[in-house]
Amino acid sequence: MRVLLVEDNDDDALLIREALSETTIEIERAERLSTALEKLAEGELDAVLLDLSLPDSHGLDTIGRLRSATAVPPIVVLTGLNDEEAAVKAVERGAQDYLIKGQADGHLLVRSLRYAIQRQRAEETLKARNRELLVLRKISEAILGSLDLKLVLEQILRQAMSSGSFDLGNIRLLDSSGDTLEMAVVKGYRDPQNVLSHRSISRTMGAAQSSRFRDLLFKQPCMEEHVQACKGLRTMKKEGVESLVQVPVRAGGEVLGIIQLASRTPRKFRHEEVNLLETIGNQMGVSIQKAQLYEQTRDQAVELKKANKGKDEFLSVMSHELRTPLNVITGYAEMVRRGMFGEINPEQDMALGKLMGCSKDLLGMISRILQATSIEAEAIGLEKNEVALRCLLDDLKSVCIVPLDKDLNLHWDYPCEFPFMKTDGEKLKHILQNLINNAIKFTDKGRVTVSARHLPGVKRMEFRVADSGIGISQEMLPVIFEKFRQVDSSDTRAYGGVGLGLFIVKKFTEMLGGELSVSSELGKGSTFTVTLPIEV
Numbered sequence: 001m002r003v004l005l006v007e008d009n010d011d012d013a014l015l016i017r018e019a020l021s022e023t024t025i026e027i028e029r030a031e032r033l034s035t036a037l038e039k040l041a042e043g044e045l046d047a048v049l050l051d052l053s054l055p056d057s058h059g060l061d062t063i064g065r066l067r068s069a070t071a072v073p074p075i076v077v078l079t080g081l082n083d084e085e086a087a088v089k090a091v092e093r094g095a096q097d098y099l100i101k102g103q104a105d106g107h108l109l110v111r112s113l114r115y116a117i118q119r120q121r122a123e124e125t126l127k128a129r130n131r132e133l134l135v136l137r138k139i140s141e142a143i144l145g146s147l148d149l150k151l152v153l154e155q156i157l158r159q160a161m162s163s164g165s166f167d168l169g170n171i172r173l174l175d176s177s178g179d180t181l182e183m184a185v186v187k188g189y190r191d192p193q194n195v196l197s198h199r200s201i202s203r204t205m206g207a208a209q210s211s212r213f214r215d216l217l218f219k220q221p222c223m224e225e226h227v228q229a230c231k232g233l234r235t236m237k238k239e240g241v242e243s244l245v246q247v248p249v250r251a252g253g254e255v256l257g258i259i260q261l262a263s264r265t266p267r268k269f270r271h272e273e274v275n276l277l278e279t280i281g282n283q284m285g286v287s288i289q290k291a292q293l294y295e296q297t298r299d300q301a302v303e304l305k306k307a308n309k310g311k312d313e314f315l316s317v318m319s320h321e322l323r324t325p326l327n328v329i330t331g332y333a334e335m336v337r338r339g340m341f342g343e344i345n346p347e348q349d350m351a352l353g354k355l356m357g358c359s360k361d362l363l364g365m366i367s368r369i370l371q372a373t374s375i376e377a378e379a380i381g382l383e384k385n386e387v388a389l390r391c392l393l394d395d396l397k398s399v400c401i402v403p404l405d406k407d408l409n410l411h412w413d414y415p416c417e418f419p420f421m422k423t424d425g426e427k428l429k430h431i432l433q434n435l436i437n438n439a440i441k442f443t444d445k446g447r448v449t450v451s452a453r454h455l456p457g458v459k460r461m462e463f464r465v466a467d468s469g470i471g472i473s474q475e476m477l478p479v480i481f482e483k484f485r486q487v488d489s490s491d492t493r494a495y496g497g498v499g500l501g502l503f504i505v506k507k508f509t510e511m512l513g514g515e516l517s518v519s520s521e522l523g524k525g526s527t528f529t530v531t532l533p534i535e536v
């Protein structure tokens with residue numbers, strides 16, 4: 001152990017030398033603070049034994065002035081002043097210990113110096129760990145804060161450079177061929193011409209060597225502490241680089257690129273420093289994968305949107321084309337049935353009736369597909385008018401008929417007086433008609449109740465269609481409003497339909513500024529509730 005004894009008093013210095021003569025401690029002496037600072041600059045000292053009254057410095061300030069030098073070893077104060085308060089202050093100013101002359105024998109001095117060295121080392125390690133953690137935290141924040149890969153890489157490079165006070169750096173990523181390193185971000189270069197945007201590994205190395213080089217390059221960190229003296233590294237030399245470290249960027253065992261950090265002054269790379277850079281390389285790998293995944297998902301979403309649009313267009317064109325011949329079929333059937341082409345017998349009349357019924361169903365289905373695709377394409381607008389609710393409900397009442405084969409009671413419950421609603425009457429009618437049709441369709445016996453009431457407090461109207469039919473299971477409730485979704489999607493479906501009715505109902509309700517909800521119990525029935533603002 002080499003100790004610098006800063007002591008102007010020859011007798012005291014002699015005493016200390018004697019006290020330490022039996023130990024392995026080597027003593028270097030300085031009589032003034034200025035000499036002590038010069039000796040410290042030369043380095044290679046493990047600790048300082050400091051007297052506080054020197055010819056060129058006096059008192060506790062001496063500690064601060066000594067510590068202002070770079071790379072100060074631990075300081076143990078050895079003074080004649082037996083003052084508890086001064087001892088505490090000395091430690092606060094950075095001394096490791098405070099000993100009183102005459103009370104400290106050789107044994108105590110050695111122990112204090114040893115402890116001081118160890119404590120300072122531990123403190124430095126702790127500080128270094130804290131710095132590393134801070135760097136890693138900042139990098140994590142950068143990764144979490146953005147999906148823009150270039151921006152994240154720039155922030156990572158900045159943090160990596162400041163972690164070891166590097167002058168310049170770059171991050172290169174392998175392209176999809178795995179052979180070319182593309183420059184992703186650079187920082188600190190003096191001449192942009194020294195930034196090589198691509199580097200083909202096999203072309204620069206020769207195919208045979210390149211795989212070995214790649215292994216070498218990517219498996220472990222590489223360091224060069226004398227760049228100017230080594231072969232190659234042309235651009236780094238031109239940039240005035242003296243020391244260079246390179247670590248791989250990895251994710252899940254796969255190498256994605258490299259990060260290079262360089263310094264224009266000669267320096268050594270500590271093991272912990274390189275470890276930190278490796279961790280940064282791994283973090284970067286994760287962020288690159290995350291960004292790539294995001295880009296992939298975004299591209300897929302665009303593709304899906306395109307495919308969806310194509311499907312909607314197809315449905316729309318097909319429905320249009322189907323509607324025209326279907327109208328001709330029903331038109332001619334109607335004319336035949338009316339006897340415009342001659343007398344028909346009762347069997348022919350019944351057959352034509354069925355043909356017309358089925359054509360009407362088909363036409364309804366096609367219209368719904370057209371409507372749904374128009375909604376998707378946002379091609380349906382609102383037509384706001386003053387709606388007399390009472391008339392609207394009376395109209396509905398007159399057209400909603402329960403099929404004769406059902407033991408069903410259709411009950412209407414609404415007051416005689418309603419406020420005027422300013423909304424799209426046709427859409428409102430469509431909503432209610434669809435809900436009532438469904439209620440009748442899915443209820444074989446019992447009751448279907450259609451009710452309407454004014455909610456003056458919230459300036460809304462509430463419409464309810466409740467049935468005592470088959471009901472819907474809880475897990476199916478959320479999906480019945482989706483396009484082409486039906487609870488029973490088996491080949492042997494008991495009820496017809498294409499699964500568009502509720503989709504249109506929901507979209508129309510939203511267009512009218514309202515809400516649609518459903519409550520249902522399997523086997524007991526369902527209640528659909530629509531609330532709409534009086535004025536949309």
Ligand code: ADP
Nearest residue numbers: 438439442471480486487497498499500501502
């Ligand atoms: P569809 O035209 O096939 O009836 P909808 O969109 O109108 O399509 O309804 C979707 C599905 O929701 C139906 O297939 C049915 O399974 C269920 N559903 C709708 N209304 C009721 C109801 N009142 N009672 C029971 N199930 C219903």
